Amino acid sequence: MDVSWVDGERRRVTRICDALRIRIEGVARAMTSDQSARTLSAESADVPDGAYSGDIEAVLITEEQIQQRIAELAESVAARYADAEDDLVLVGVLKGAIMFMTDFARALPIPSQMEFMAVSSYGSSTSTSGVVRILKDLDRDIAGRDVLIVEDIIDSGLTLSWLMKNLATRHPRSLQVCTLLRKPEAVRNIVEVADVGFDIPNDFVVGYGLDYAERYRDLPYIGRLRPAVYER
Template identity: 45%
Template sequence: MPDRPYVIDEMISAKTIAARVEALAADITAHFADTDKLIVVGLLRGSFVFIADLVRELRLPVEVDFLEASSYGNSTQSSREVRILKDLRGEIEGRDVLVVEDIVDTGFTLSHVMHILQGRKPRRLEICALLDKPARREVPIKATWTGFEIPDEFVVGYGIDFAQRNRNLPYIGKVRFTQNAG
């Protein structure tokens, strides 16, 4: 449990998210209209709610797979090493692949994952991110489709956590640390 009291201020409503997911799915469906099957790769864990809603809106044959990557290092300076904790189950060579991410922040982990996946020779490889924080970018990477561009705020909800809490919120909220959580 977090050791500092905090409150969560709603930033993006569940209704706004649902409308944006529907629009993203329409754009993705049009882009991949000629595919025989789109492999949708969710980056765990934060993307699981987004990917579930997104694939239900896609009007394409889809296969869903997951990859979990972790950047690790001490809390003051990242080692910039990326470990793959869970790899894809299936092959992507010659296939159409959509990587679904919750937040593009520094871009470091996503860039590393995209490099690995590109080496597996997919036919097409695109990115859909729910949130983009361009103010934090350290590596030049941009999603093909982005749900929302947000300022450099610590956010939770809609699958995104703070110390494994708040993933179940139906909206995106900004975490605000307080003296008293009331």
């Protein structure tokens, strides 16, 4: 028997088993550990005056609420990785997660290293196509490392599911997800999420990194965009 063929098959089976292990662990966490997500109250804050004030229908989450929740998430994440041998690898999903990733990394009381990926699954500016492609990949090998994907928002969960499967094939020691926002459809789908900042309604939201046509990312709060803006 060809020894090289046997070695190749052994490596292939090992990769599959590793991916399945991470997948199963993630599903278990998704079913048990994301219950601490904050649900928004029916009330919304006044829209402050500014460059985009006419485009924002309501402020769903204020700057103060965001920062308070980030501090809570950072404390929870740090407790899980307190005994890790290496720095935690944070994988931010561009461009939307840039604000959350930065503030979250600063709030973490444990050492972390930042990496970024850019993936796309949006067929239009307002709907998800389900077709995912990598626009920018990681700059490092994550084999044997504790990896935390940092997301701005989980909409349908399609992109995140694909990303989890892709990164699992790279043999991280552990693979988890922390997201600032989560919409109802993502809750219905079993998406592997360890930490959720806020569960939000199925509104078109912008601000704090989230955009429409590359605008509104610089808002310090999460706001609901007026339909007239994206229905033009």
